[in-house]
Amino acid sequence: MSDDARRLARATLPEGLRPETLAVRTALAPSQHGENSEALFLTTAYVQPDAETSARKFSASEDFTYSRTSNPTVRSLEARLAALEGTEAAIATSTGMSAILLLCLGLLKAGDHVVCSRSVFGSTINLFAKEFGKFGVETTFVSQTDVAEWRAAIRPTTKLFFAETPTNPLTDICDIRALADLAHDAGALLAVDNTYSTPALQRPAALGADIVMHSATKYMDGQGRVMAGALCGRAALIHDVFGPVLRTVGMTLSPFNAWVVLKGLETLSLRMKAQSEQALAVALWLQAQPEIDNVYYPGLASHPQHDLAMRQQSGQGGAVLSFDVKGNTPEEARAAAFHVIDSTRVISIATNLGDTKTIITHPATTSHGRLSEAQRQVAGIGQGLIRLAVGLEHVDDITDDLLRGLSTLTTR
Numbered sequence: 001m002s003d004d005a006r007r008l009a010r011a012t013l014p015e016g017l018r019p020e021t022l023a024v025r026t027a028l029a030p031s032q033h034g035e036n037s038e039a040l041f042l043t044t045a046y047v048q049p050d051a052e053t054s055a056r057k058f059s060a061s062e063d064f065t066y067s068r069t070s071n072p073t074v075r076s077l078e079a080r081l082a083a084l085e086g087t088e089a090a091i092a093t094s095t096g097m098s099a100i101l102l103l104c105l106g107l108l109k110a111g112d113h114v115v116c117s118r119s120v121f122g123s124t125i126n127l128f129a130k131e132f133g134k135f136g137v138e139t140t141f142v143s144q145t146d147v148a149e150w151r152a153a154i155r156p157t158t159k160l161f162f163a164e165t166p167t168n169p170l171t172d173i174c175d176i177r178a179l180a181d182l183a184h185d186a187g188a189l190l191a192v193d194n195t196y197s198t199p200a201l202q203r204p205a206a207l208g209a210d211i212v213m214h215s216a217t218k219y220m221d222g223q224g225r226v227m228a229g230a231l232c233g234r235a236a237l238i239h240d241v242f243g244p245v246l247r248t249v250g251m252t253l254s255p256f257n258a259w260v261v262l263k264g265l266e267t268l269s270l271r272m273k274a275q276s277e278q279a280l281a282v283a284l285w286l287q288a289q290p291e292i293d294n295v296y297y298p299g300l301a302s303h304p305q306h307d308l309a310m311r312q313q314s315g316q317g318g319a320v321l322s323f324d325v326k327g328n329t330p331e332e333a334r335a336a337a338f339h340v341i342d343s344t345r346v347i348s349i350a351t352n353l354g355d356t357k358t359i360i361t362h363p364a365t366t367s368h369g370r371l372s373e374a375q376r377q378v379a380g381i382g383q384g385l386i387r388l389a390v391g392l393e394h395v396d397d398i399t400d401d402l403l404r405g406l407s408t409l410t411t412r
């Protein structure tokens with residue numbers, strides 16, 4: 001490339017750029033048109049100049065041939081994700097769940113064993129216990145916070161540790177460094193679901209995690225528009241282990257969705273910081289409300305793993321918090337929680353997070369509705385529990401909206 005072309009294309013960035021810059025700038029080089037916003041390549045196939053070139057590209061599976069295998073927009077997203085997580089490479093998938101599916105297909109076979117926190121995302125538990133259980137992969141579910149339980153669960157066949165931190169909805173924190181050391185001593189790999197914190201707050205690879213998994217559906221898109229997922233890690237894992245599986249199995253990310261997430265990443269650090277600050281303000285406000293028993297938020301000094309969370313998450317608590325509305329019986333607590341939820345006029349009643357719009361959820365009857373009451377009690381998901389994924393509305397409008405229900409509860 002000539003100097004002029006390089007200057008036009010900004011094809012190579014200088015070394016040592018900071019994460020905020022990488023989030024805006026990392027991508028494949030622009031086309032000959034010099035577009036400033038990365039192009040959206042909606043194409044399934046790529047025309048080759050001749051049969052010889054086509055044959056070479058197919059055997060190398062490096063260049064663009066067919067979009068199940070690779071697409072320039074998806075490649076740009078993968079480059080940006082890897083830059084943000086500080087890993088050598090990344091591979092994008094159609095959803096967060098399909099990223100975990102790819103992880104399992106790439107690393108596990110019948111007879112292998114997995115150790116997983118019992119507080120991870122519900123579908124993740126089902127994927128390990130039910131779907132991979134069918135194929136002879138056994139999973140032991142252990143405490144989110146007690147490293148001794150992870151150690152006790154290790155078998156000679158243990159290949160993978162899977163953790164998620166903070167957890168949904170109670171925001172329990174696990175010690176990524178401690179789990180990485182334990183996994184490596186056992187000859188296993190550690191995968192961390194970093195959906196909640198995103199690399200703007202937490203970089204699991206820097207703490208020893210081998211694979212960082214994402215539901216980019218959440219904060220990476222950030223505006224609740226598209227589904228996407230990813231695995232980030234060493235090139236040897238991403239290109240040699242997961243790449244071939246994805247090409248065969250086809251949990252490929254749509255270029256349109258990749259483009260939306262690519263644009264979302266440009267504002268990720270601003271949004272995460274602002275939404276974390278808002279969540280802390282809401283958590284402090286909730287703590288002072290008489291109708292509320294407990295507030296679960298890593299940014300509060302009262303959180304059991306507050307110090308670890310602040311170390312691991314760049315001093316931020318993240319955008320998700322939960323709280324228990326008081327009630328003498330589970331029925332009373334549920335009625336009170338429903339009253340608070342139904343009294344909102346601004347906040348969205350939905351079961352999602354990672355949006356600029358604040359979302360309110362009743363976990364016991366939605367995300368955790370398939371559990372038995374006994375399982376919910378073990379998990380600490382009471383009928384009075386409400387989850388709030390704090391967005392970017394004015395913080396006083398969020399607390400006013402919660403006060404509508406809290407101030408009219410019969411317990412007041």
Ligand SMILES: *Cc1c(COP(=O)(O)O)cnc(C)c1O
Pocket residue numbers: 095096097098121124164168193195196214215216217218227228229
């Ligand atoms: C949403 C979510 C997933 C699953 O992601 P999808 O994009 O919905 O498939 C996995 N882990 C966590 C922590 C999530 O919040």
